[in-house]
Amino acid sequence: MIIVSNTSPLTNLAAIGQFDLLQNLYTKVHITQGVWDELNAYGQHWPGRNEVIKATNWITRFTVQNAHLVTTLRQDLDRGEAESIALALELNADFILLDEKEGRRIAKRLGLKRIGVAGILLEAKAKGFIKKVQPHLTALRHAGFYLSEALYQSILTCANENNTQENS
Numbered sequence: 001m002i003i004v005s006n007t008s009p010l011t012n013l014a015a016i017g018q019f020d021l022l023q024n025l026y027t028k029v030h031i032t033q034g035v036w037d038e039l040n041a042y043g044q045h046w047p048g049r050n051e052v053i054k055a056t057n058w059i060t061r062f063t064v065q066n067a068h069l070v071t072t073l074r075q076d077l078d079r080g081e082a083e084s085i086a087l088a089l090e091l092n093a094d095f096i097l098l099d100e101k102e103g104r105r106i107a108k109r110l111g112l113k114r115i116g117v118a119g120i121l122l123e124a125k126a127k128g129f130i131k132k133v134q135p136h137l138t139a140l141r142h143a144g145f146y147l148s149e150a151l152y153q154s155i156l157t158c159a160n161e162n163n164t165q166e167n168s
Contacts, residue, residue: 004030004088005097007038007080010048012099012117016139019051021124022059022097029059030091032083036061047143062087077103088112099145117145118155125159133159 003026010031013019022029031052039049052059064070064086073082081103088096089110098104099116107114115123117140124130134156141147147155156162 001026001028001095002030002091002093003028003095003097004032004084004091004093005035006084006099006103007035007046007048008099009097009117009120010035010039010052011046012140012143012145013120014048014051015143015145016136018121018124018130018136019048021120021129023055024129025120025123025127027058029055029097030087030093031059031061032080032087033061033063034079034083038078038080062091065090073106076106085110085112118147118151122155122158132161134161 005022009022010019013021036052039046039052064083066086069086069089070082073085077085081098081100084096084098085103085107087093088107089112093112095113095115096107097116097120098107098114104114104116118137121130121133121136125133130136137147137152137155153162
């Protein structure tokens with residue numbers, strides 16, 4: 001299975017201590033140089049950066065070949081998103097890990113299958129890597145990840161946890 005990840009799934013899963021779900025679920029993940037650069041932006045080490053460094057046996061960094069596509073995508077997206085979409089197309093990826101609304105819209109338009117952090121958590125629960133989705137969704141919110149209340153509840157319903165209180 002070929003999986004390409006944008007920056008946000010890496011940083012958000014690292015921020016809540018669930019980075020290893022990526023390896024457990026997908027075995028190998030591909031990222032672009034733009035994603036790597038975003039993990040090191042502004043001279044800071046963002047969540048996920050150290051985890052990517054340690055994951056050299058299962059995370060591979062690529063340079064996108066289709067610079068014209070990246071330039072076109074950059075009209076609406078940041079570098080990491082644009083390069084991730086271009087790489088997913090180049091590698092004929094099975095899925096692209098992507099959370100941002102506009103990036104997901106464009107990826108869908110280009111025929112890519114998308115999974116966001118919530119989808120990763122749902123898949124991890126279904127495969128027995130986590131027991132519940134709710135504590136991780138709450139942790140994401142506390143880490144600054146935006147989830148509307150309606151989406152939060154919808155995800156809990158999908159996880160069959162719709163009777164769970166957020167603060168439990």
